[in-house]
Amino acid sequence: MAVDEISAVQNERRWALAMGGVAAVMLAAIVWAGLGLHMNPPSNIETVDPNTLHVAGEFAENNLGTHVDSAGKITTRIVTTQFAFVPECVVVPQDMQVTFRLASPDVIHGLIVVGTNVNTMVVPGFVSQVHTVFDKPGDLLMPCHEFCGLGHGQMVAHVRVVPIADFRPDGDGRVTCDN
Amino acid sequence: MTINNRLILAHLWTAFAAFGVAILLGLWQMWVRSPLAAPLSTPDNYYLSVTAHGSAMAYVLTTFFIMGFGYFVAESALKQALPAPRLAWAGFVLGIVGTVLVVATVLSGQASVMFTFYPPLSASPLFYIGLVLVVVGSWIWCALMIVAMTRWKKANPGTPVPLAMYATVANAILWLWTTVGVAAELLFVVIPAAFGWTQTVDVGLTRTLFSWTLHAIVYFWLIPAYIAFYTMAPQAAGGRLFSDLMARGSFILFLLCGLPVGLHHLFMDPEHSSGFKTVQMMLTVLVAVPTLLTVFTVTASMEIGGRLRGGKGLLGWIGALPWERPMVLATGLSFFMLWFGGFGGLINMSYGMNAMVHNTSWVSAHFHMIFGGSVVIMYFAIAYHIWPNLTGRLAPSLVLQRAQLWLWAIGMMVMSLPWHWLGLSGQVRRVAQFDYADPSISWWAPWMIMSVVGGGMLVISAGMFIWNLVSFHFERTGAAKPGPVEYARALHPGVPVPAALNGFVLWNAFVLVLMAAAYTYPIAQFFILKPPQAVVHRVDRTP
Amino acid sequence: MDTIKESGANIEEPASALLIQPVPSGAFALAGAAVALLLVAWLVMYFFTFLPRGPVG
Ligand SMILES: [Cu+2]
Ligand SMILES: [Cu+2]
Numbered sequence: 109m110a111v112d113e114i115s116a117v118q119n120e121r122r123w124a125l126a127m128g129g130v131a132a133v134m135l136a137a138i139v140w141a142g143l144g145l146h147m148n149p150p151s152n153i154e155t156v157d158p159n160t161l162h163v164a165g166e167f168a169e170n171n172l173g174t175h176v177d178s179a180g181k182i183t184t185r186i187v188t189t190q191f192a193f194v195p196e197c198v199v200v201p202q203d204m205q206v207t208f209r210l211a212s213p214d215v216i217h218g219l220i221v222v223g224t225n226v227n228t229m230v231v232p233g234f235v236s237q238v239h240t241v242f243d244k245p246g247d248l249l250m251p252c253h254e255f256c257g258l259g260h261g262q263m264v265a266h267v268r269v270v271p272i273a274d275f276r277p278d279g280d281g282r283v284t285c286d287n
Numbered sequence: 288m289t290i291n292n293r294l295i296l297a298h299l300w301t302a303f304a305a306f307g308v309a310i311l312l313g314l315w316q317m318w319v320r321s322p323l324a325a326p327l328s329t330p331d332n333y334y335l336s337v338t339a340h341g342s343a344m345a346y347v348l349t350t351f352f353i354m355g356f357g358y359f360v361a362e363s364a365l366k367q368a369l370p371a372p373r374l375a376w377a378g379f380v381l382g383i384v385g386t387v388l389v390v391a392t393v394l395s396g397q398a399s400v401m402f403t404f405y406p407p408l409s410a411s412p413l414f415y416i417g418l419v420l421v422v423v424g425s426w427i428w429c430a431l432m433i434v435a436m437t438r439w440k441k442a443n444p445g446t447p448v449p450l451a452m453y454a455t456v457a458n459a460i461l462w463l464w465t466t467v468g469v470a471a472e473l474l475f476v477v478i479p480a481a482f483g484w485t486q487t488v489d490v491g492l493t494r495t496l497f498s499w500t501l502h503a504i505v506y507f508w509l510i511p512a513y514i515a516f517y518t519m520a521p522q523a524a525g526g527r528l529f530s531d532l533m534a535r536g537s538f539i540l541f542l543l544c545g546l547p548v549g550l551h552h553l554f555m556d557p558e559h560s561s562g563f564k565t566v567q568m569m570l571t572v573l574v575a576v577p578t579l580l581t582v583f584t585v586t587a588s589m590e591i592g593g594r595l596r597g598g599k600g601l602l603g604w605i606g607a608l609p610w611e612r613p614m615v616l617a618t619g620l621s622f623f624m625l626w627f628g629g630f631g632g633l634i635n636m637s638y639g640m641n642a643m644v645h646n647t648s649w650v651s652a653h654f655h656m657i658f659g660g661s662v663v664i665m666y667f668a669i670a671y672h673i674w675p676n677l678t679g680r681l682a683p684s685l686v687l688q689r690a691q692l693w694l695w696a697i698g699m700m701v702m703s704l705p706w707h708w709l710g711l712s713g714q715v716r717r718v719a720q721f722d723y724a725d726p727s728i729s730w731w732a733p734w735m736i737m738s739v740v741g742g743g744m745l746v747i748s749a750g751m752f753i754w755n756l757v758s759f760h761f762e763r764t765g766a767a768k769p770g771p772v773e774y775a776r777a778l779h780p781g782v783p784v785p786a787a788l789n790g791f792v793l794w795n796a797f798v799l800v801l802m803a804a805a806y807t808y809p810i811a812q813f814f815i816l817k818p819p820q821a822v823v824h825r826v827d828r829t830p
Numbered sequence: 831m832d833t834i835k836e837s838g839a840n841i842e843e844p845a846s847a848l849l850i851q852p853v854p855s856g857a858f859a860l861a862g863a864a865v866a867l868l869l870v871a872w873l874v875m876y877f878f879t880f881l882p883r884g885p886v887g
Contacts, residue, residue, distance in 0.1 A: 594856075
């Protein structure tokens with residue numbers, strides 16, 4: 109190989125090494141967020157039958173919304189359907205771990221809680237699960253973010269984050285936007 | 288000089304005709320989303336339009352442009368006639384028939400499922416069959432590119448395949464691999480459901496198969512731009528290709544790394560494990576390597592041009608470049624937009640960080656900047672570069688060409704930059720109308736109007752582009768005849784090219800191994816897990 | 831009406847060898863600055879948007 113081409117390839121190698129350094133910095137930050145801070149995308153691979161989920165079980169209508177179990181674990185269950193969230197408003201406490209569990213009986217939907225890292229697809233056949241902590245009180249917008257049909261644009265819900273003092277479960281451990 | 292000019296022009300004009308219509312739809316969509324009152328603004332029309340815009344830009348503009356440009360490269364770089372031009376015409380006709388089916392089904396409202404399908408939504412079967420025909424037509428192109436290169440190698444033993452052709456064949460092979468995913472999705476799941484032969488679909492499986500295609504298809508679209516970066520821009524700038532070997536290496540890396548990364552489109556999906564998501568995130572980081580190498584190699588090649596033209600100092604060569612040449616100008620503007628598009632893409636691929644932006648306007652901003660901006664501006668530049676050859680006439684006006692390129696880049700920035708912060712503030716994609724009376728989003732209004740203005744600039748630029756090309760055909764042939772298109776020579780010509788960098792057998796074996804590692808389990812899991820299926824939702828019949 | 835002159839072909843080989851001596855220092859500077867800026871922008875997003883938006887898992 110000509111001497112000149114060797115020098116060209118050497119220059120390219122220097123550049124590639126520098127780029128490898130840049131990539132390594134980013135990878136380290138991403139891995140740290142994932143392993144150190146447990147900031148991972150929803151990946152629970154848990155199946156549910158979209159055709160029967162409204163009939164009985166976890167996603168039956170009377171189980172939807174926010175529920176505090178006997179151990180104090182807070183779970184918010186929502187069904188995303190053409191073209192509404194059920195329920196359209198959920199209450200969660202500030203500064204406490206909350207688990208969202210979502211399922212779809214019909215087509216693909218998705219959601220983002222605006223201003224937070226809560227973001228997931230809702231794929232019929234699977235339960236989407238996101239753990240999070242909201243650190244500020246307020247009413248957060250939660251639009252459907254995946255095309256699900258002509259009414260897609262109307263599909264918006266709210267997450268009401270309240271201070272712990274205002275988060276009062278009823279006798280069954282339920283908290284709704286109405287009470 | 289090329290022989291099958293009519294074939295090439297037929298492909299390129301089909302591509303640009305689709306582009307010309309689709310961009311008008313794009314402007315109307317921005318108008319509908321903005322606070323300004325738009326005519327015909329209903330959800331039905333909006334989703335029909337988004338489907339048409341996406342299908343025309345992503346499938347018709349790209350596929351026909353790439354095929355036409357490939358035929359041009361095969362004849363001009365290899366300096367030999369295309370093998371079997373009749374077959375090439377057959378591929379063209381298949382593509383046209385497919386396009387007509389797609390247009391007819393979309394315009395009649397039978398296929399408002401977006402160009403990404405989203406089963407269990409189900410459109411008219413003719414929509415999917417149309418797309419399959421376009422793809423089958425492009426497979427003929429792939430075969431012809433491979434045959435052209437193989438024949439040339441036999442006739443020229445010991446001589447490396449010219450870089451432009453080597454890269455074109457890399458793209459043809461990449462495309463064959465790429466289309467396996469979407470072809471499987473359409474043929475085994477979506478089309479049977481569309482005909483009513485099956486009543487349910489495995490949604491996770493269809494999403495996974497489509498993800499196989501979804502990243503590599505973008506590399507299929509952008510490789511022509513990279514071919515121009517490496518082989519046309521340095522020549523136009525009076526420079527030399529800094530390293531022919533590195534250029535070949537970059538195209539091979541696109542082939543290797545562009546494919547086993549599609550799960551990064553499913554980071555926010557519940558049906559895949561964080562393990563496979565992480566693996567494909569890491570492979571996605573590797574995908575950045577060939578682009579970063581290209582940025583360096585092409586910049587160095589341009590630097591040679593600038594210095595040969597008298598540019599001094601560390602950066603003086605930049606000003607010394609012949610910016611009045613459309614190819615040079617387009618390359619500069621393309622690299623500028625590549626920074627923004629690349630930045631958006633880096634956030635998208637960063638695993639957990641994807642949660643900030645997934646399915647928001649940020650994503651639209653990213654792909655408009657990188658595809659509509661960096662790539663399509665090079666499609667323009669390539670057209671300007673080869674049209675003299677195809678028509679035998681010199682450009683009527685370089686001033687108009689430059690003005691068109693500038694307007695495109697500025698329009699793209701004006702339109703898509705606001706989408707970044709709107710997306711970060713929770714503006715989702717594919718929503719026709721927002722409630723600007725809501726105080727939490729009322730501040731979006733001026734930015735959305737800015738996007739409409741940017742869209743208007745793009746429409747004007749597109750009109751100028753069509754005009755610039757049409758005016759070639761009406762230019763009288765004068766005494767001055769355009770010379771043949773010359774591809775950039777390497778800075779150090781005559782460097783022996785290793786056999787591995789002159790063929791693809793080895794790399795195909797690598798792709799096979801990588802794809803097996805990346806996708807065997809993510810696909811097989813649906814047959815092991817057997818998740819409950821979802822009932823098909825037809826959009827082509829009103830219940 | 832302006833036209834493009836045939837470019838590149840008029841370069842004398844010895845001249846090119848002499849002139850391109852500083853190559854690719856300019857490319858290192860320009861492309862390096864662009865990528866450095868890219869990394870800074872990414873880190874800004876990481877520390878000032880992503881982490882403050884709260885934990886998910
Ligand atoms: Cu939706
Ligand atoms: Cu991708």
